[in-house]
Amino acid sequence: MKNSIPKTFFLLFYFGLFFLFSCSRQLLDIQNQTYKNYNKNNERGYVVSFELNDTAIVPKSVVINGIVQDISKANKIGDTYQVNVIAQTTLIHNYQVKFDKKENGIYFEKNSNIFFQPVKFKLITN
Numbered sequence: 001m002k003n004s005i006p007k008t009f010f011l012l013f014y015f016g017l018f019f020l021f022s023c024s025r026q027l028l029d030i031q032n033q034t035y036k037n038y039n040k041n042n043e044r045g046y047v048v049s050f051e052l053n054d055t056a057i058v059p060k061s062v063v064i065n066g067i068v069q070d071i072s073k074a075n076k077i078g079d080t081y082q083v084n085v086i087a088q089t090t091l092i093h094n095y096q097v098k099f100d101k102k103e104n105g106i107y108f109e110k111n112s113n114i115f116f117q118p119v120k121f122k123l124i125t126n
Contacts, residue, residue, distance in 0.1 A: 045087040046087065050080070
């Protein structure tokens, strides 16, 4: 009976460590993830910026504060993506804002599969 208590303790300890590391691991290595508000020329929204070093992964869209914006090749400059997420506009005729119930993050494609990764974007204030 004495040997079963330490074995159980160590088993639970290692299971806890495994659970901790497996949950905290992210699929993407995203760096310098920021966003800032803008309001100009009858348009409001966010400018989202992040760096992605893995070229095998293609970001498809970004979610910020419940708004989804597709990412195009024009949004990429080197390893940095800069996406203009439009929240409201009168400049683009019949523009419809896309909403998503997911938390802030990025949809991306790898091996023809679409994945979502939550991202904690840092708000930049001017």
